[in-house]
Amino acid sequence: MGFHPFPTSGLRTRSAGSSGFSLTELLVVLAIVAALALAMAYSFSPRTPLAVQHGLQDVRGMVLQARSLALSTGRTVVMKPDYATGTVQFIAIRSLDPADAGYLQFETTPRLTTALDPAWRRYAQVGLSLPLAPGEVTPPGSVAAMTTFMGGNAFWNAPLGSSTRLFGFNATGNLQSVAAAGGSASTLVGGGWIGVTGNTSNRVGVPYGVVLVNEQGMTLAFYKPDSQLDAPSEMRWKRLD
16 A cells, blocks of 8 residues: 555546646636626727717816805805816906906905816816817807707807906806906806817717807806717717706
8 A cells, every 4th residue: 555645535536638728717717818808898989979978068067166156155256267277266256346447356366166077177178269160160050959049149259268368257146257457347248158079080080069148147068079070970969967
């Protein structure tokens, strides 16, 4: 009888010629393959259309934040965005006294400073001049939801924000335009818009969209996946909720 230093009964060994895998090993391999496929699909997916949509929602949130701040403080609050850095200052007006001859005094310290999400700003940018995108030579005023919301096409004459004019809301939530250097405020009749344009093309043209703001401070965002295509239907203008 030979001597065995270790008992062999009850042990399972894979024969030298066996090349099979257990069910657990197969599941682990499948999980790894699925994770790699998901990561590759994300890395090659078009990011610009999503960036434009996220940008529109981010800009719309900025507008809503300014209006909420004006209503809660009982003061006119204007936005001073720096689109190069993505920062936005919300500045309240300190004096509306007629004795100041209509000259508005801004508070020296912003009520709030926030930032637009840098993730979408890598693939899209804010636009304040028309046309927003090549191929779309006229504003999309024929879109029924846009014209119904704004009461016409007058809003296309008022891009919201420039080096000389700031916009925001008064204590009752109405859209205001204020000289950046001070001066009397005025209601923006017909409202205005801010655009977001993609940096790269989708199929033919670039994806882009607009945030519309009417006189009463209501906002809507509209998105077009491709500036030069209206067909198929998913390339047309749609409202973002």
